[in-house]
Amino acid sequence: MSPSTKYRYALAALFTTGALAAPAPQFWPPQWFPQAQAQGQGQGQITTQAPTEAASTSTLSTANFAAATTTPTVATSSTPSSSSSNSNEPSEFTANPSIGGGGTTYTDSARFRIYGATGSSADAALQMLEAAYTCFVTDLGWRSSGLSYNSDADTAATWYKENVYSVSSLDGNAAGVMNSDMSSGYSYVNVVNTYLTDPSVTVHEYGHALTYHVGNWVDQTYTGAWWEPLANWFADTFMTSELCARARAEYGQSAGTSVIELAKVVGDSYQVIVDGSTDTGNYYQAWPLLTYMTNNPDNFTGLGTDAVLQLNRQYEVGSNETPLHTLQRLLGDTPIGSVIGRYWAHMAYVDISEAANEVFLQQRDTLTYGNLESSGSGSYKVKSARQPQYFGANINPLTLEGSGSVSVEVSSDAAFTATMAIRNTDSGVVRYVDLEGGKGEVTVGESEEASLVVVNTPEELIQYNPFELSSEVQVGLDYSVTVTGASF
Ligand SMILES: *[C@@H]1O[C@H](CO)[C@@H](O)[C@H](O)[C@H]1NC(C)=O
Numbered sequence: 001m002s003p004s005t006k007y008r009y010a011l012a013a014l015f016t017t018g019a020l021a022a023p024a025p026q027f028w029p030p031q032w033f034p035q036a037q038a039q040g041q042g043q044g045q046i047t048t049q050a051p052t053e054a055a056s057t058s059t060l061s062t063a064n065f066a067a068a069t070t071t072p073t074v075a076t077s078s079t080p081s082s083s084s085s086n087s088n089e090p091s092e093f094t095a096n097p098s099i100g101g102g103g104t105t106y107t108d109s110a111r112f113r114i115y116g117a118t119g120s121s122a123d124a125a126l127q128m129l130e131a132a133y134t135c136f137v138t139d140l141g142w143r144s145s146g147l148s149y150n151s152d153a154d155t156a157a158t159w160y161k162e163n164v165y166s167v168s169s170l171d172g173n174a175a176g177v178m179n180s181d182m183s184s185g186y187s188y189v190n191v192v193n194t195y196l197t198d199p200s201v202t203v204h205e206y207g208h209a210l211t212y213h214v215g216n217w218v219d220q221t222y223t224g225a226w227w228e229p230l231a232n233w234f235a236d237t238f239m240t241s242e243l244c245a246r247a248r249a250e251y252g253q254s255a256g257t258s259v260i261e262l263a264k265v266v267g268d269s270y271q272v273i274v275d276g277s278t279d280t281g282n283y284y285q286a287w288p289l290l291t292y293m294t295n296n297p298d299n300f301t302g303l304g305t306d307a308v309l310q311l312n313r314q315y316e317v318g319s320n321e322t323p324l325h326t327l328q329r330l331l332g333d334t335p336i337g338s339v340i341g342r343y344w345a346h347m348a349y350v351d352i353s354e355a356a357n358e359v360f361l362q363q364r365d366t367l368t369y370g371n372l373e374s375s376g377s378g379s380y381k382v383k384s385a386r387q388p389q390y391f392g393a394n395i396n397p398l399t400l401e402g403s404g405s406v407s408v409e410v411s412s413d414a415a416f417t418a419t420m421a422i423r424n425t426d427s428g429v430v431r432y433v434d435l436e437g438g439k440g441e442v443t444v445g446e447s448e449e450a451s452l453v454v455v456n457t458p459e460e461l462i463q464y465n466p467f468e469l470s471s472e473v474q475v476g477l478d479y480s481v482t483v484t485g486a487s488f
Pocket residue numbers: 297298299
């Protein structure tokens with residue numbers, strides 16, 4: 001029952017560079033995806049491979065929909081909330097069979113059309129998608145999928161339903177794929193029918209669609225790998241966050257278990273923070289950073305409920321900057337290293353969300369730490385294979401000698417951020433102590449446990465392509481630690 005083994009994705013496809021339709025930019029570069037295949041002219045795709053096992057972590061209730069109609073064309077959703085920020089948004093969107101090929105069998109809701117499915121599974125998927133729309137577009141302000149990539153939200157005459165195609169299989173064992181019809185500027189989604197009601201697949205793909213409709217990340221090589229953590233952030237937020245609770249309730253959706261994959265995001269935390277390398281990368285697992293930015297437990301200026309939307313909106317159009325550059329702009333005067341340093345400190349006991357914390361408490365004994373080797377007399381050195389790369393981290397749990405004072409000194413020739421995370425084992429509350437210059441002393445109580453978190457936080461951001469890591473971002477942080485009052 002380990003969620004960490006249940007979701008293993010790989011990215012397959014993308015794009016021709018031909019058949020570019022106005023307005024530019026209308027293609028994503030072929031290097032965006034290392035396994036690029038020839039695709040239909042003028043179309044874009046993002047493929048998500050199937051979970052490796054049946055998606056049993058989905059706790060979405062389908063019982064609510066058992067009595068729903070089986071007539072193919074009947075709308076089954078309740079009326080969309082009127083709290084949308086788009087003043088001229090209609091309550092019922094118009095069908096658009098030309099996007100993705102259409103078909104004769106379909107089931108409608110107010111803002112979606114599912115082709116190739118009828119009955120209870122179509123109805124359940126539509127309720128889920130209407131809930132996702134309500135959470136992300138109506139409540140959190142993402143641009144509507146009913147609006148063309150090319151159109152102005154204030155003047156659009158027609159708002160179109162998002163087409164979702166329920167299919168028997170997809171190339172490359174994919175579970176789902178987001179496509180875009182570049183000339184009209186609409187997205188559509190294909191999902192293998194066995195995953196249609198699974199939010200970890202269908203809301204993930206719809207999250208790609210919402211990313212596409214914001215527009216700024218399209219055609220930018222260095223945002224390429226970031227589409228996947230973003231889509232998993234959409235899925236996990238939909239399933240677990242209070243931010244979507246109102247929308248889930250409106251459409252009868254139960255909250256689910258977090259899709260966090262701790263064996264990767266914690267076990268391999270030394271990797272580049274978003275690493276799109278084939279087979280070894282972490283980009284499907286890197287999304288907890290986005291949840292941290294959203295929940296903003298440290299109250300950093302510039303972060304909060306709309307931080308992920310702003311990461312898209314404030315992206316400097318056409319710049320090919322990395323989202324870390326955008327994040328630094330959102331943060332203003334706060335150095336990004338302080339924020340990523342704190343993010344990783346929170347990953348010591350995974351208190352970024354209640355749902356993620358639950359998974360951590362179940363799995364913590366199975367996770368790999370083991371970053372340091374002893375050089376005697378309370379001194380340690382990071383193992384070369386575990387040196388934190390660009391904005392990667394080491395989480396180093398301490399073995400305490402009972403309660404009392406623990407002093408730590410981290411040294412390195414390169415820039416780093418070191419933090420002590422100290423958890424009360426009775427209450428579960430974690431406190432954080434910044435180690436200025438790598439050095440500090442903390443007093444730990446009887447019911448506390450502690451970890452030293454060391455993060456590679458260079459002063460200058462690097463332009464890098466997560467799909468083709470440069471040697472610069474792979475330089476590990478070489479550091480040593482001395483400790484008294486505890487050991488590693
Ligand atoms: C952040 O702000 C909230 C709400 O004001 C407050 O309850 C919380 O203690 C603050 N957290 C920190 C770390 O300052």
